[in-house]
Amino acid sequence: MNALNGKRRLLGLSLLGMLLGATALAQQAPPTNYRSGVLSAHDQRVPVAPDRWPWSSVGRLNVILGLRRSFCTGTLIGPRQVITAAHCLFDGNINAFVKPQSIHFVAAQNKEKFAAHAVATAIVTSPDFRFRVEERPRWDQIAFDMVKNDWAIVTIEQSLPSGSVPIRAISTAKLPDDAGQGELALAGYGRDHAFVLSAHKGCTARTDAPAAGMMVHTCDSMPGESGSPVLLLDGDKAWLVGIHTAVSSQFTPQVGYRAMAGYGVSASMFEEAARTALAN
Numbered sequence: 001m002n003a004l005n006g007k008r009r010l011l012g013l014s015l016l017g018m019l020l021g022a023t024a025l026a027q028q029a030p031p032t033n034y035r036s037g038v039l040s041a042h043d044q045r046v047p048v049a050p051d052r053w054p055w056s057s058v059g060r061l062n063v064i065l066g067l068r069r070s071f072c073t074g075t076l077i078g079p080r081q082v083i084t085a086a087h088c089l090f091d092g093n094i095n096a097f098v099k100p101q102s103i104h105f106v107a108a109q110n111k112e113k114f115a116a117h118a119v120a121t122a123i124v125t126s127p128d129f130r131f132r133v134e135e136r137p138r139w140d141q142i143a144f145d146m147v148k149n150d151w152a153i154v155t156i157e158q159s160l161p162s163g164s165v166p167i168r169a170i171s172t173a174k175l176p177d178d179a180g181q182g183e184l185a186l187a188g189y190g191r192d193h194a195f196v197l198s199a200h201k202g203c204t205a206r207t208d209a210p211a212a213g214m215m216v217h218t219c220d221s222m223p224g225e226s227g228s229p230v231l232l233l234d235g236d237k238a239w240l241v242g243i244h245t246a247v248s249s250q251f252t253p254q255v256g257y258r259a260m261a262g263y264g265v266s267a268s269m270f271e272e273a274a275r276t277a278l279a280n
Contacts, residue, residue, distance in 0.1 A: 038220030084227030148213030182234030190222030
């Protein structure tokens, strides 16, 4: 991992934080006048039909924030359990997590069609996740040391038939190389195609980097894809090895934003909580 000079902005959905150091990319995306998670010279995401597993396990997580509406991406890790980013469920206006009934999971959304819908009944987050407004570097920022804790398991009211993706925690690994075979992919619902599942296949990631519990990756994304699964694919098998939560970017006045690297949470951070949720 090559160190980059200066500060980088971390953004997950519309949330920012400061990061020193990231992974340099050989072909960086050109600057834009908006915050983007597209890291390469050309957007590598392509539409994916969520009519078969594991894509059918991914869905939109719609969140009611008072009078506002927001969305992120979530993945079924059990019949009634969805993994996503914790910051997606936090309402800064009330300085607290939303009530479960404000969360709606729509599995396999494909334009106006979807496989199933369910309302949440419970939320589990890391006890170490600190995201109250007064605990942030700035009201719209997330602290760097909180990124590894930015996960949430949402329990929904009923079992869904879409199938779930097993969690696979792989410590201190370069993926997919250290897994032996297969390819890596990130799939989610970005704001540019809010009702169409997109996936970047063939990207790479490092677990426990740049710090233990975190993940750094080269997968393209857009706001809305916070909580998206980082999937290890091998033929007809698939595992969730982490979730995407943030992007480091550099802002230059009169030039714009340049995305530098994607960040997220390694599966080791939520593996035990998921096991407990599935047992209940």
